[in-house]
Amino acid sequence: MERTAEKVVFTRPEAMKNAVTHYCPGCTHGVIHRIVAEVIDELGIRDKTVGVGPVGCSVLIYNYMNVDFLEAAHGRAPAFATGIKRVRPDLIAFTYQGDGDLASIGMGEIVHAANRGEKFTTIFVNNAIYGMTGGQMAPTTMPGQVTTTCPLGRNTKDTGEPIRMAELLSALKTSAFITRVSVHSPRHIVETKKAILRAFRYQIDKVCYSLVEVLSICPTNWGLTTKESAKWLEETMIPYYPLGDKKTPEHSQR
Amino acid sequence: MPGIIIDRDRCKGCETCVEACPQQIIAMSKEINAKGYFYARVDDPFRCLGCRICAIVCPDVAIEVLSEGVQYSLFEY
Amino acid sequence: MAKKLMKGNEAIGEAAIQAGVRNYFCYPITPQSEVAEYLAKRMPEVGGMFLQGESELAVGNMIFGAAATGERVFTTSSSPGISLMQEAISYIAGAQLPAVFANIVRGGPGLGGILPAQSDYFQSVKGGGHGDYKMLVLAPSTVQEAVDLMMIAFDLADKYTNPVMIIGDGMIGQMMEPVEFKKPPPMALPPKKWAANGCKGRDPVIIRSLFLDPLRLEQNNRELFVKYRRMQAEEVRFERYNVEKGNKVLIVAYGTTARICKTVIADFKARGINVGLLRPISLYPFPMAAVAEAAEGVKAVLSVEMSMGQMVEDVERSVLGRAPVGFFGRVGGVVPTPEEITVEIEKLL
Numbered sequence: 001m002e003r004t005a006e007k008v009v010f011t012r013p014e015a016m017k018n019a020v021t022h023y024c025p026g027c028t029h030g031v032i033h034r035i036v037a038e039v040i041d042e043l044g045i046r047d048k049t050v051g052v053g054p055v056g057c058s059v060l061i062y063n064y065m066n067v068d069f070l071e072a073a074h075g076r077a078p079a080f081a082t083g084i085k086r087v088r089p090d091l092i093a094f095t096y097q098g099d100g101d102l103a104s105i106g107m108g109e110i111v112h113a114a115n116r117g118e119k120f121t122t123i124f125v126n127n128a129i130y131g132m133t134g135g136q137m138a139p140t141t142m143p144g145q146v147t148t149t150c151p152l153g154r155n156t157k158d159t160g161e162p163i164r165m166a167e168l169l170s171a172l173k174t175s176a177f178i179t180r181v182s183v184h185s186p187r188h189i190v191e192t193k194k195a196i197l198r199a200f201r202y203q204i205d206k207v208c209y210s211l212v213e214v215l216s217i218c219p220t221n222w223g224l225t226t227k228e229s230a231k232w233l234e235e236t237m238i239p240y241y242p243l244g245d246k247k248t249p250e251h252s253q254r
Numbered sequence: 255m256p257g258i259i260i261d262r263d264r265c266k267g268c269e270t271c272v273e274a275c276p277q278q279i280i281a282m283s284k285e286i287n288a289k290g291y292f293y294a295r296v297d298d299p300f301r302c303l304g305c306r307i308c309a310i311v312c313p314d315v316a317i318e319v320l321s322e323g324v325q326y327s328l329f330e331y
Numbered sequence: 332m333a334k335k336l337m338k339g340n341e342a343i344g345e346a347a348i349q350a351g352v353r354n355y356f357c358y359p360i361t362p363q364s365e366v367a368e369y370l371a372k373r374m375p376e377v378g379g380m381f382l383q384g385e386s387e388l389a390v391g392n393m394i395f396g397a398a399a400t401g402e403r404v405f406t407t408s409s410s411p412g413i414s415l416m417q418e419a420i421s422y423i424a425g426a427q428l429p430a431v432f433a434n435i436v437r438g439g440p441g442l443g444g445i446l447p448a449q450s451d452y453f454q455s456v457k458g459g460g461h462g463d464y465k466m467l468v469l470a471p472s473t474v475q476e477a478v479d480l481m482m483i484a485f486d487l488a489d490k491y492t493n494p495v496m497i498i499g500d501g502m503i504g505q506m507m508e509p510v511e512f513k514k515p516p517p518m519a520l521p522p523k524k525w526a527a528n529g530c531k532g533r534d535p536v537i538i539r540s541l542f543l544d545p546l547r548l549e550q551n552n553r554e555l556f557v558k559y560r561r562m563q564a565e566e567v568r569f570e571r572y573n574v575e576k577g578n579k580v581l582i583v584a585y586g587t588t589a590r591i592c593k594t595v596i597a598d599f600k601a602r603g604i605n606v607g608l609l610r611p612i613s614l615y616p617f618p619m620a621a622v623a624e625a626a627e628g629v630k631a632v633l634s635v636e637m638s639m640g641q642m643v644e645d646v647e648r649s650v651l652g653r654a655p656v657g658f659f660g661r662v663g664g665v666v667p668t669p670e671e672i673t674v675e676i677e678k679l680l
Contacts, residue, residue, distance in 0.1 A: 010319035026268030030313030048529035071539035083396025
C-alpha cells in the first residue's frame with residue numbers, strides 16, 4: 001500500500017525529532033517521549049515550550065524532542081524549570097526525570113517546586129533502578145529486587161522502603177495535579193497520554209503544578225525480556241505503586 | 255484496507271508489537287537489519303485492522319499506520 | 332541622582348535594579364541577608380521577580396534555568412552558600428550562559444564565622460567547581476565601587492556569556508557609605524540567538540554542558556579559553572595608589588584590606604618612607620603586568636589579605652623574582668589594623 005499523506009493515521013509527532021534513540025530495545029522511555037511529543041503537538045505549544053532533561057538514561061532527551069531543551073545537573077531539573085517559569089511565565093516548561101534523578105539526589109528540589117506550586121509539569125519516569133550508570137539501586141527499587149548495588153536483593157531493613165513519590169508529594173497542602181500511570185501495556189499507554197495531556201492543560205491554564213509518575217520497564221537492568229519486564233511491572237510494581245490520581249486541584253486539599 | 259509500514263532499520267527487535275497486536279500478525283524476521291537486530295514484519299497484512307496498537311506500544315516510533323475508507327477506532331488516542 | 336547613604340548590601344541590590352535587572356533568586360545567609368530583604372520589597376515595586384529558594388544549591392540552578400531563557404538574572408550569597416552554588420556555576424560556565432553572582436565573604440572554612448574575610452579568593456579565582464572554567468571576578472573596596480561594578484556586571488556577563496562574580500568581604504556588605512547610581516556607558520552586545528525561549532520561527536536550541544564526544548568537549552573547553560584570553564586583554568582592572576619609582580615596599584591588597592593599607596601608606600609618607608599599593612579590582616583576570624611593573628626596584632612586595640595567604644600566590648607569579656614577596660594576613664573575621672601592617676612593613680625596610 002503506497003503511503004499518501006491523507007492515509008496516514010499514526011506517525012512520528014512533529015514535536016519529536018527524526019532521531020534513532022540510544023535507549024535499549026524495549027525500553028519504554030521511547031514511548032513516553034513520543035506521548036509527550038504528541039501532547040505538545042495536540043496542544044499546539046511546540047514553539048513556546050522549553051524542556052528540562054535530567055541526568056540519567058534520558059539525559060539525551062534533547063536529541064529526541066523537537067523543542068528548546070536544557071540539560072540539567074543531576075536532580076536539579078525542577079530548579080531549572082522554576083528559573084524558566086519565574087522569569088518567563090508565558091513559556092511552557094516541563095521536566096523529564098528518572099527515579100534516581102528525582103527521588104534521590106533531586107528530592108529537595110522536587111518537593112519545594114511542588115510545594116511552591118511552580119506552574120510547570122514533571123514527567124517522572126519510575127523504572128525502579130538507575131539505568132544509565134548500569135543498574136544500581138534507586139530509592140524506588142523494590143524490596144528484594146537485585147541490582148548491582150544490592151546484589152543480594154534490596155534489604156529494606158538496611159536501605160528503607162521504596163519511596164512512593166506521587167503519594168509523598170500529594171501530602172503537600174499546595175494545590176497540584178499528581179497522578180501515577182504506566183506504559184507497560186497498550187491500555188495503560190492510552191491512559192498515560194490522557195494524564196499527560198491533562199497535566200499540560202493545568203499548566204497552560206495556569207492552574208497548578210502537575211506531575212505524572214510513569215511506571216516504565218528497564219529490560220536490560222532488570223535482566224528480563226520485554227514481555228517478562230511488563231509482567232514484572234504489573235505483578236510487582238503496581239501493587240506497591242498503585243495507579244490513579246493522587247491529588248487534583250479540583251478536590252479540596254487533604 | 256488499513257496497513258502498517260515498519261521502518262526496518264529503526265526497529266530494535268524488542269518484540270513488544272508482536273505481543274500487542276490483537277490480530278497476532280506481526281512476527282520477527284529471520285534476517286537482521288542494519289543494526290543487527292531481527293526486525294519486526296507483518297505476516298498477514300490482509301488481517302490488519304489499522305487499530306494502531308502496534309505503533310502505540312513501539313518504543314522507537316518505527317511503525318506508521320495507514321488506513322483507507324472508514325476508520326473506526328476501538329479507543330481514543 | 333544625588334548621593335544617598337546606603338548599606339552595602341542594599342546598594343548592591345539597588346544597583347542591579349538601576350541596571351535594569353528584574354530577576355533575583357536568593358537564600359538568606361549572614362552577612363548579606365539584607366540584599367534579599369531589600370529586594371523583597373523593591374523588586375515588586377519595579378515589577379521585578381523575587382524568589383527565595385529552598386537552598387543556595389537550588390538557587391544556583393534556578394539561575395541556570397532563568398539565564399537559559401536569555402533574561403538577565405542574579406543572586407547574592409556568602410561563602411558557605413557560594414560553595415553550594417559551585418556545581419551550578421560550573422554548569423553555567425560550561426553551557427556558556429551569562430549570570431551574576433555576588434559573594435559577601437565571611438570567615439571559613441566550614442560554618443566558620445559571620446565576620447569579614449577574603450578566604451574565598453581561590454574558590455572564585457581558581458574555580459571552586461569541577462572542570463576548566465573561570466569566572467570574571469571583580470572585587471570592590473568601597474560601597475560606591477560595589478555599585479559601579481554591579482552595574483557593569485550584567486553587560487560583562489552577556490559580553491562573555493559567562494558567570495561574573497562581585498566579591499566583597501563582609502564589610503563591603505555591612506558598611507554604610509554615600510552612593511550614587513551612575514548609568515554606565517552602553518556596551519555593544521551580540522543578540523542572544525542561543526536563548527531557549529521557545530523555538531518560534533527557528534530550529535530548537537539545546538543548552539547543555541554535556542559533550543560525550545571528547546573532541547567536542549575539548550572544543551567547548553577551548554571556546555571558553557578564547558573568552559578568558561579576551562578577558563585578560565580587555566577586563567583587567569586595578570588601582571595604582573602612590574605607586575612610583577621611589578617605592579621602598581609595594582603592597583598588593585584588595586577590598587577593605589586595601590583601604591586599611593592606604594592609611595598605612597599615608598603614615599609612612601609622613602615619615603618620609605615611600606610605600607606604594609597596587610590594588611587589584613579584577614581578581615580574575617589578575618593584573619599580573621601591573622603588579623610586575625610596580626614591583627620593579629622595590630626592596631620587597633607584601634601581600635596583605637584577610638586569609639591565610641591566597642592572592643599571594645598570584646602576586647608571586649606576577650613579581651617573578653623581581654623582589655622578595657612576603658605575606659601578612661589576619662583571618663576568621665579579624666580585620667588587620669594599620670599598626671600591625673606597619674610593623675610588618677618595617678621588617679622589610
